Amino acid sequence: MNAIEVRHLHKSFEGFSLHDISFSVPEGTIMGFIGENGAGKSTTIKCILNLLKKDYGEILLFGKDIVEHEISIKNDIGVVFDDLYVPETLNATQLDKIMKKVFKTWDSDYYFERLAQFKVPAYKKVKTLSRGMRMKLSIALALAHHPKLLLLDEPTSGLDPIVRDEILDLLLAYMEDETHSILLSSHMTSDLEKIADYITFIHDGEIVWSESKDVLLYEYGIFNGTQEEVNELPEQAIIRKRAGAFGIDVLVQKHAVNPVFALKKPTIEDIMIFFVKGEVSR
Amino acid sequence: MKALLVKDSMMVQQQLKIHMLFPLLTIMFLLMMDTDHLMMLTIIIFSTGQSLLPFLEEKQAKWAQYLNTLPISKKEIIYSKYTVSSLLIICHNLIMLPIASFMFSGNTFESNHFLYTGSLLFTLACCALAFALPCYIYSQHIAVAIAPLFFIIGVAKMIFTDIAQFTTAILLIGPVVGLILLWLSSFVSIALYTKREF
Numbered sequence: 001m002n003a004i005e006v007r008h009l010h011k012s013f014e015g016f017s018l019h020d021i022s023f024s025v026p027e028g029t030i031m032g033f034i035g036e037n038g039a040g041k042s043t044t045i046k047c048i049l050n051l052l053k054k055d056y057g058e059i060l061l062f063g064k065d066i067v068e069h070e071i072s073i074k075n076d077i078g079v080v081f082d083d084l085y086v087p088e089t090l091n092a093t094q095l096d097k098i099m100k101k102v103f104k105t106w107d108s109d110y111y112f113e114r115l116a117q118f119k120v121p122a123y124k125k126v127k128t129l130s131r132g133m134r135m136k137l138s139i140a141l142a143l144a145h146h147p148k149l150l151l152l153d154e155p156t157s158g159l160d161p162i163v164r165d166e167i168l169d170l171l172l173a174y175m176e177d178e179t180h181s182i183l184l185s186s187h188m189t190s191d192l193e194k195i196a197d198y199i200t201f202i203h204d205g206e207i208v209w210s211e212s213k214d215v216l217l218y219e220y221g222i223f224n225g226t227q228e229e230v231n232e233l234p235e236q237a238i239i240r241k242r243a244g245a246f247g248i249d250v251l252v253q254k255h256a257v258n259p260v261f262a263l264k265k266p267t268i269e270d271i272m273i274f275f276v277k278g279e280v281s282r
Numbered sequence: 283m284k285a286l287l288v289k290d291s292m293m294v295q296q297q298l299k300i301h302m303l304f305p306l307l308t309i310m311f312l313l314m315m316d317t318d319h320l321m322m323l324t325i326i327i328f329s330t331g332q333s334l335l336p337f338l339e340e341k342q343a344k345w346a347q348y349l350n351t352l353p354i355s356k357k358e359i360i361y362s363k364y365t366v367s368s369l370l371i372i373c374h375n376l377i378m379l380p381i382a383s384f385m386f387s388g389n390t391f392e393s394n395h396f397l398y399t400g401s402l403l404f405t406l407a408c409c410a411l412a413f414a415l416p417c418y419i420y421s422q423h424i425a426v427a428i429a430p431l432f433f434i435i436g437v438a439k440m441i442f443t444d445i446a447q448f449t450t451a452i453l454l455i456g457p458v459v460g461l462i463l464l465w466l467s468s469f470v471s472i473a474l475y476t477k478r479e480f
Contacts, residue, residue: 049351051480074353085348087289087339089296098292101285102352 001063003027003149003181004048009057011047016205018043021057023200023210025149028178030171032192032213033185034272035202041185044202045153048183049079061149075103078142082154084134088127092120092137096144103145111144118166132163139167143174150174150182156191164188168195189268193217199268201275208275216271221254221263233257240278251278286354286362293336294370301370304332305377312381322406323435325382327428329374330410333367334424341422347480360419360472364464367411375403401453408460409434412467419471419478 002024009021018040025031035041046052048059050066059066061073086095092115100106115122118136126134135155142150150171156164172195174180186192192199193213200210209216223233230241230248237256242249251274254263266274294301308328312321340346349359383399410431418427 046480051347051350053479071353071355074351077351079348079351081347083344085344087293087343087345089339090289090292094289094292098285098289101288102354 001027002060003029003062004031004183005058005060005063006044006048007058007060009044009047009059010055011043011052012055013043016040016043018047018205021202021205021207023207025181025183025198027181028175029197030175030182030184030195032189032196032199032268033183033202034187034189034192034199034268036276037187039202040205041202042153043205045151045183045185048151049077075105075145076148078145078147078150080135080138080142080150080152080155082157083131084126084138084141086126086141089125091125092122092140095126095137095141099141099144105145107144107146110146111140114140114143114170132159135159135167136163139170143170148179148181150180150184152182152184152186154185154187156186156188164191171195189272193268201272203276213268216268217266219254220266220271221252221257222266222270223250223252223257223261223263224248225250225261233261240274240280242274242278249274283354283358283362283365286349286359287365290336290362290366293339294366297335297339300335301332304328304335305374308374308378309381312385321382321385322402323432325375325378325403326406326410326435327431329371329378329407330414330428330431331424332374333370333411334414334418334427335370336366337363337418338424346478350480356475357472360468360475363419364411364415364468364471367415368464371407371411372404375407379403398453401456405456405460406435408457408464412460412463416467416470416474420474 004023004025006024007022009018011018016038021040021044023031033041033044043052047054048061048066050059050070062076064073066073090098096106096108096111099111100108112122114120115137118133118140120129120133120137120140126137129137139155142152152171156167159167168191171182171184175182175195184192184196196213198211199213199216201208220239223230224244224247226247230238230250233250233252234256237252239251239253241251251266251271252261252263257263305328308325311324311328350356379396379400382403383396413430413434414427417430418424421427
């Protein structure tokens with residue numbers, strides 16, 4: 001079963017729109033959601049959460065329509081935005097008291113264990129916490145009712161590598177239960193390389209690809225050479241090319257290229273940049 | 283809804299000093315007033331402003347965006363807003379009641395003036411909230427929510443030029459009409475909130 005299934009989602013604003021967004025997050029997997037600023041990542045996540053009303057299309061969570069089954073679905077999901085959006089005069093202990101009344105499955109012990117693990121002070125007002133602490137608190141809040149699905153919108157942006165690593169470890173621990181799933185939007189493609197099973201790339205409000213991370217990293221290669229060398233590559237192998245500092249960089253399909261061509265292993269970031277800035281033609 | 287009421291009570295406790303300031307400010311303004319009309323207006327404007335105060339911090343914190351990811355229906359969200367605003371406006375007006383009653387009755391304490399003023403304050407408070415809350419939910423600006431009140435109270439004053447003639451009617455019907463208006467406005471607020479995007 002898919003934890004999230006988005007089919008032909010359209011949403012228009014003045015000056016921006018999501019076109020025919022379709023992708024799915026299989027249960028028990030982590031989907032990385034990447035794209036440049038303004039590509040439509042947050043808009044898509046907000047549509048999935050029914051915070052924004054879709055123009056048309058279908059959004060299913062656990063096989064159920066989010067608009068029709070909003071409350072029951074929201075019992076099973078945890079959400080983390082790019083900041084902690086709670087009244088800033090409250091503290092973590094007060095938030096526990098509130099959440100106890102929201103979720104029947106709220107686990108205060110687990111919540112305070114996470115706070116202790118992250119060294120988040122339980123009695124300090126949210127407004128006095130650092131950004132890293134706020135994000136850790138946000139993640140503890142999202143996890144403490146044991147949701148089946150986590151939706152995270154840029155949770156690690158602006159955080160130092162140590163905090164990011166702690167958060168990624170916690171997400172991996174959460175994924176030990178095979179029924180859990182994560183949709184993680186991030187600019188930090190290196191984070192996604194560490195933990196994601198699938199990557200969906202959105203550009204200008206359209207899905208460019210949605211693929212298994214292994215397929216992306218092992219089936220693509222980067223060739224660097226002169227124009228003459230590039231001309232030797234089989235045309236069907238070339239996906240994108242762009243001028244680099246030392247000749248021309250070409251993103252190719254590994255299996256379609258003769259092994260005599262030395263190919264570099266791409267990163268998710270490389271692939272993303274090729275698709276945004278590269279050219280299709282030879 | 284319980285969760286939201288718990289949260290609102292915590293926020294009111296945090297903002298207690300500011301909430302205490304409102305009745306004091308109202309009294310200061312009342313002392314400068316010389317007509318009944320402006321006295322009532324002052325009390326209602328200040329009490330309505332105070333009743334919307336918890337929403338200011340929510341707006342700054344983008345709480346609505348987070349709140350709408352939780353399994354709480356929009357109806358419950360609106361009802362909790364109405365509950366907390368009503369409680370705050372009632373508290374404010376209970377504090378103001380003896381002072382307003384004293385000033386209305388020509389600086390003497392009379393039980394019928396006390397009842398009359400209380401009933402009038404309750405009616406006006408319900409009517410003010412009935413207009414202010416949907417306006418706030420639509421616009422997210424306190425100024426936009428409060429501005430129509432000047433107009434409404436002005437029109438009411440023009441219609442009921444001699445309030446003294448309507449004493450019995452106001453005592454009996456006013457609060458009921460106010461409550462009905464407030465109840466009806468909750469439906470408008472739910473409809474507006476359901477249409478909102480976060």
